[in-house]
Structures are given as C-alpha cells and as structure tokens.
Amino acid sequence: MLTRSLAGGPDAGDFRVVDEALPEPADGECRVRHLYLSLDPYQRSAMAGRHRLGRGPLVAGDMPAAETLGQVLRSRHRGYREGDYVRHFGGWQEYALSTGERTERVDPALAPLSAWLGVLGMPGLTAWASAVELAAVQAGQTVLVSAALGPVGSLVGQLAIQRGATAVGIAGSDEKCAIVTGEFGFRACVNYRQEGFLERLRAALPDGADVYHDNVGGQLLADAFSVLKVNGTVILCGLMERYNDPAKSKSLDLALPIMKRAVMKGLVVSDFEHRRPVFEAAGAHFARLMRGENVGKALVVLGPEAAT
Amino acid sequence: MLTRSLAGGPDAGDFRVVDEALPEPADGECRVRHLYLSLDPYQRSAMAGRHRLGRGPLVAGDMPAAETLGQVLRSRHRGYREGDYVRHFGGWQEYALSTGERTERVDPALAPLSAWLGVLGMPGLTAWASAVELAAVQAGQTVLVSAALGPVGSLVGQLAIQRGATAVGIAGSDEKCAIVTGEFGFRACVNYRQEGFLERLRAALPDGADVYHDNVGGQLLADAFSVLKVNGTVILCGLMERYNDPAKSKSLDLALPIMKRAVMKGLVVSDFEHRRPVFEAAGAHFARLMRGENVGKALVVLGPEAAT
Numbered sequence: 229m230l231t232r233s234l235a236g237g238p239d240a241g242d243f244r245v246v247d248e249a250l251p252e253p254a255d256g257e258c259r260v261r262h263l264y265l266s267l268d269p270y271q272r273s274a275m276a277g278r279h280r281l282g283r284g285p286l287v288a289g290d291m292p293a294a295e296t297l298g299q300v301l302r303s304r305h306r307g308y309r310e311g312d313y314v315r316h317f318g319g320w321q322e323y324a325l326s327t328g329e330r331t332e333r334v335d336p337a338l339a340p341l342s343a344w345l346g347v348l349g350m351p352g353l354t355a356w357a358s359a360v361e362l363a364a365v366q367a368g369q370t371v372l373v374s375a376a377l378g379p380v381g382s383l384v385g386q387l388a389i390q391r392g393a394t395a396v397g398i399a400g401s402d403e404k405c406a407i408v409t410g411e412f413g414f415r416a417c418v419n420y421r422q423e424g425f426l427e428r429l430r431a432a433l434p435d436g437a438d439v440y441h442d443n444v445g446g447q448l449l450a451d452a453f454s455v456l457k458v459n460g461t462v463i464l465c466g467l468m469e470r471y472n473d474p475a476k477s478k479s480l481d482l483a484l485p486i487m488k489r490a491v492m493k494g495l496v497v498s499d500f501e502h503r504r505p506v507f508e509a510a511g512a513h514f515a516r517l518m519r520g521e522n523v524g525k526a527l528v529v530l531g532p533e534a535a536t
Numbered sequence: 537m538l539t540r541s542l543a544g545g546p547d548a549g550d551f552r553v554v555d556e557a558l559p560e561p562a563d564g565e566c567r568v569r570h571l572y573l574s575l576d577p578y579q580r581s582a583m584a585g586r587h588r589l590g591r592g593p594l595v596a597g598d599m600p601a602a603e604t605l606g607q608v609l610r611s612r613h614r615g616y617r618e619g620d621y622v623r624h625f626g627g628w629q630e631y632a633l634s635t636g637e638r639t640e641r642v643d644p645a646l647a648p649l650s651a652w653l654g655v656l657g658m659p660g661l662t663a664w665a666s667a668v669e670l671a672a673v674q675a676g677q678t679v680l681v682s683a684a685l686g687p688v689g690s691l692v693g694q695l696a697i698q699r700g701a702t703a704v705g706i707a708g709s710d711e712k713c714a715i716v717t718g719e720f721g722f723r724a725c726v727n728y729r730q731e732g733f734l735e736r737l738r739a740a741l742p743d744g745a746d747v748y749h750d751n752v753g754g755q756l757l758a759d760a761f762s763v764l765k766v767n768g769t770v771i772l773c774g775l776m777e778r779y780n781d782p783a784k785s786k787s788l789d790l791a792l793p794i795m796k797r798a799v800m801k802g803l804v805v806s807d808f809e810h811r812r813p814v815f816e817a818a819g820a821h822f823a824r825l826m827r828g829e830n831v832g833k834a835l836v837v838l839g840p841e842a843a844t
Binding site: 445449464465466467479480481482483485486487488489490491492493494495496499 | 753757772773774775787788789790791793794795796797798799800801802803804807
C-alpha cells in the first residue's frame, strides 16, 4: 500500500507491505494467487488520478492497480476452476478476489505464463495496435521506435521487422542499445543521452523514417519529426516524459506536423480489447518469434510456482 | 515595397508605393497587368522568411510575394496571347513579367475573375484538400471549422454541407457569425471572443464534432479537442495565432489527441497542386454553389477592368 500521496517520482519509502487476512470468495467470486505482477508506466498516472484505470488520486493506505497473472485457488465462480491460470487487474498484492470482470483464462501450454503479461498481454496488444492496426507498417518501410528496450517499443520494432520493415530504436544507454540491435534485430539504436543525439539519429536514418512510434512526447518527439519523411505517420502512445512530472512535458510545436504533412494517431490500448482474440490467435506464433518477455517487460515474480 | 524589416504585426507605415519603369518582356516572357491581388496569412510568415513561398526574411526595399490575377498586355511567350487572363505569383505590384512558371490561363466565362483567386484559387484548393481529400467528410458528420468567415474556413464548411454534413463555425465577432450562419449555411457559429466560449461551443455541438478544421492552433485547438468525438479527425492547416508573433503560439498538449484517439493530418496546399485539374473540373459547379468570394477572401482590386 501507499504510505502517503505521491508528489514527483515515487521512491521506496512511499510503499509498505501490509499483511491482511485472506479474503473468502463470495458466491460468484474466485480467489486468485498472483504469480506475476506487471509494472507499467500508466500506473504512475493512475496513482495521481490521471488515468482511466485508476480511481482518482491514491492516498496513504491505498493499493496501486496492476494487471496480474495468477492461479485460481478457490472458486465459487462457475467460469473458473481451481488450478486455472487467469489474468486480471488484481493490483499490487499476492492474493485477490475476482468476480470474473476483466478476467481471462490463459493457456500455459500456448506460451510461458509470464508472456501473458508481456508479449501476449497489454504491451503486446499495444505494440500490435500501433504497428499493425494504426500504422499498418509495410515491407520496405523504416520504423523509428522510442523506448526501444521497453516492452511495447521492443515489440513494435520486432513486429515491423516481421512485416518486412526496418526498425531503428532510441534508448537511454549504450547497453540498452546493444540489446535492441543484438537481441531484437533493430538495424540501429541511438542513445539519446549521448551528446550529438540528433546528428547520430539522422545518420541512422539517412532516408528518414516512414513511421515513428512515440512513447515519450516532449523533445524526443520534436527530434523524431526532424527525421520523419514527408507524409510520415506518428503513433502517439505515451508520455513517459511526464508520468512523474506533468510540468516537465513539452508539448508539440504544431509547425512540425504541418511541415511534414504528418498523420498522427493517438493510441489507447483499451480500444483494442475487442481485437484481443484476433491478436492472441496469432499468439503462439507471435510469442515464439518475439524476444524480450524478460528484458522488455518489468514483472514482479510473486510465487515459486511462477518459475514455469 | 517594404520600408523596413518587420517585427510584430505590420502597419501601414511599413509599406510604401514605388513608381518604376514598366519592364519590357524578353523572349519567352509576357507582361501581365494585375487586376486582383490576393492577401493571405502566409504572406506574413513569408515576409519573415518562415515560409516556402518567401525568399528569406524581407528587408527594406523588397516587394512582398502574392498570387495575382491579371491580363496579358504584351507577350513574347508562345503560350500566352495578349488579352489572356492569367493567375500567377506576381507580387504586390500592378505589373509583372511572367516566364510562364506557375502561371495558368483562366477562363472568365467559367467563373468571375475574382473567383480564380478565391473559390477556384488557393483558398478553394486548400478547403477541398481538407474536406474532401484529407478528412473525407461523409454525410451525417459534423464538421467544426475555425476562422469560419475566412476564405478557407467558409469553403470547408460549405463543402462539408454539400457532402451532406453539418457545419459549425468559430469566428471572432457576432457580426461574422451572423454571416457564417446566414450566408454560408453553417448550423451554428460561436464567437470565441465572447465570455463562456467553451460552454457555448459545447452547447453548439451536443454530440461532438467528427472533424475539426484548424487554421489557428493554440488555445482554440485545445478547446476544439474538448468537443471532438473519440476517433475524430483534426486537419492542421494553419497557425494564425502566431503569424504575427511566433512566441505567442501555444503548442499542443499531446494528452489531448491521445485521449481522443484523434487522427491529425498536416495540410500544405502546394501538395495538392497536381490535383488542381480535378479540383477545377468541378469548378464551375463549385463556384456557383459556394458563397463568399468577396466576404471570405481579401482581394485588392487593382484595375477598372477588374469589375467584370
């Protein structure tokens, strides 16, 4: 739980582990033991009350929201049996009750359990919505991706490569960039924290980018516009630059998209929930091809059973 | 000509009329007497060197650029005969030479001469590119238009209405709004200078807008996002708010397009030059249906022959 309301970036002292009695499932509920807990940038804005998934600003004593992967221990819900693996919004805790709302059974034979919170979870669906549904990346195109080591960015690039495009990444250290090119197959990756970033970005994209997947906003988006081709596409998918500090966000100079005749599209992953079956149908194949459930995605391992 | 370099909004003292000898056309040139001269917002940024049509910042003694409609008085160009009416970039002067570059003959039987700088000119092409090509306005949609009395905005709304959509305008006075609804057929028009603008805008769009045509940027764009439907389209077509003062521009908070899953498209009219034949083929019909060559478009009448 939170020990106080948050201001600025959270630190360890803002959180405390609390022991509570195990809740008994009522009729129509089941109790889930969490094995994996997903950490995602939206959780910061949810804590501040700036996100749809939150319940207004959290105060001391509240439990942060999170998507979790767990196993049903006791069930009084006829849709779930003991032993089933499910994914739901269980929050930052080891056990939770589910009424079945936003709860899906997952098949551990199809993909590793952790993948259901990564490649086959919200980050995978987000990346798929960006590269396949909104940008409709084509063979021969060049796709620039911010936060390229992250769970969404790494998958956007890999989906683009799978579709015959070339991926170029942006990340925050040379070590991250080495993984992005070495493990994920991006053609290049540029460290935005190193001097001369814009020149190196231009050198990595001599012909410009057809698509830019933006997770960051701010100055990085302005820089990306300078390498975007005329008539290029920008997917607006996140504003990392301001999750911790809303004042820090630099907004977009509109002359940039006008000059580039850009098409910009805002992406909210929940719009694509109804496409999850289509997305997950290609899932096993997708999960086999994609790398980085562990590198890209921040998961908290909660139980020994999780080591599957 | 300019009497000095411009800083801030230009005023009358910045300009002076200069008499010069009539230039003689060389081989391959013709001399055009201008009848109409078009005044457009881009000319301000061109004077400051911030526009493609300009030649860098203008200094004292320079002549501002402008599109003009005139009659060929003497021709040594085999494409044009004396008496032909032509549209070209002749600048702020009564006579100019043309080599035929960016010069088109116009048919005064098809539409009034002044219409070739308005409904059938750059403003018309811009409005058509916005409503037809980029936004692809459909019957039953609602289209919100800023600067709705202006040459582009008034035509965007009328094209939308022609396609079976409903147009709602934004303008800077009640008098302007009365023309926008009374003459141009917009369903409503909201005066942004009057108190309670946002509430009145919301009242005028109880179901929201499918499309917003933006000529302004800044706070008006942010306000428009608050009435844009989810998955709505925004055409970014101009930044009037900063033609006179680049520092004044408020840029766009990216949370707005993300929240609305908006599709934003930058429009530069010169991209649609190759579509002019398609656009003008529907021209006579278009010109007859559209109102506001005189209300919407700022033209300088230069000759008595212009009164056709």
